[in-house]
Amino acid sequence: MLDTHLKSQLEGYLARISQPVEIVASLDDSEKSRETLELLNDIESVSSLVRVEAQQDDGQIKPSFALRRPGAEPRVRFAGVPMGHEFTSLVLALLQTGGYPPKVDQAVAEQIKSLDGDYNFETFVSLTCQSCPDVVQALNAMAALNPKIRHTMIDGAVFQDEVARREVMGVPAVFLNGKPFGQGRMELAEIIQKLDSGAAKRETEKLNARAPYDVLVVGGGPAGAAA
Numbered sequence: 001m002l003d004t005h006l007k008s009q010l011e012g013y014l015a016r017i018s019q020p021v022e023i024v025a026s027l028d029d030s031e032k033s034r035e036t037l038e039l040l041n042d043i044e045s046v047s048s049l050v051r052v053e054a055q056q057d058d059g060q061i062k063p064s065f066a067l068r069r070p071g072a073e074p075r076v077r078f079a080g081v082p083m084g085h086e087f088t089s090l091v092l093a094l095l096q097t098g099g100y101p102p103k104v105d106q107a108v109a110e111q112i113k114s115l116d117g118d119y120n121f122e123t124f125v126s127l128t129c130q131s132c133p134d135v136v137q138a139l140n141a142m143a144a145l146n147p148k149i150r151h152t153m154i155d156g157a158v159f160q161d162e163v164a165r166r167e168v169m170g171v172p173a174v175f176l177n178g179k180p181f182g183q184g185r186m187e188l189a190e191i192i193q194k195l196d197s198g199a200a201k202r203e204t205e206k207l208n209a210r211a212p213y214d215v216l217v218v219g220g221g222p223a224g225a226a227a
Contacts, residue, residue: 001038011046013091017098022068023052026060032158033063035081040065049098061159064152067097075143080155084127089136089153093144102141108188112145115195121151121181124163124173131185132172138188139174 002010023040027033040052060066063081066074076097082090096102104112121139125132139151156163156171166175174181182194 001035002042007042007046010043010091014043014047014050014094014098016100017047017049017095019049019097019099020070021047021050021094021098022070023050023065024058024068024074025052025054025065026058026062027054027056028062030063032081036063036065039081039083043094050094061152061154063158067093069097073147075147075150076140077150077152079152080127080158082127082153082155085130085133086125086127086136086153086155089133089140092137093140096141096144102144104141104145104188108192109145111192111196112142112149115146115148115192117148118177119146119149119195120177121149122154122175123151124154124156124166124168124171124175126156126171129171135172135174135186135191138186138191141188142191 023043025037025040027037037052037054044050044052056062060077061079064077064079066077068074076093078086078090078093092102102109119142121143123132123136123139125136136151136153139149143149143151154162156168166173170183172185173183174186182191
């Protein structure tokens with residue numbers, strides 16, 4: 001699945017992980033499952049800290065695989081074979097599961113950790129979509145920081161029946177707990193703001209804490225100068 005150059009690059013990245021990573025694959029007898037297992041075996045071959053476990057009768061979407069630390073529940077799952085633009089998403093998810101922290105501002109990280117509730121995200125993607133990895137990686141990072149957040153990337157080309165059932169009209173399409181959440185490119189801050197009902201209140205409090213103004217002028221030009 002991976003050529004020599006790509007395996008060499010992957011080996012360099014996975015040298016950064018400090019904790020064991022288990023990849024639990026949910027497979028059937030399809031060609032896509034064979035490709036999935038081939039990819040996972042290539043990943044396992046370049047790191048002594050990565051172990052692959054293949055299952056069939058586990059009730060999960062197939063083919064897919066989940067990443068977890070030993071003894072922990074998985075938070076990130078990939079349904080399909082995440083190559084193309086999504087290969088970077090896979091590498092980052094492996095690093096984060098293996099103890100390499102997401103590159104997120106500390107204040108943002110604390111905001112993610114403080115989110116209360118159970119969040120089960122699903123993102124439908126195309127492997128040629130340039131906007132999809134931004135959304136996938138943002139949600140994977142959130143799952144790495146908060147154990148109440150889970151995320152599944154779904155390759156729409158592989159699961160076309162599911163695309164039709166969910167009435168997905170374009171990608172990336174994000175569902176939260178089975179209901180539409182957003183479509184198109186979304187930044188991490190935008191996702192958090194939609195989840196964190198207290199974010200707007202805190203921003204207002206920050207503004208109110210600043211030095212008051214007698215006059216607030218919006219705009220420029222002669223009218224603004226005169227005011």
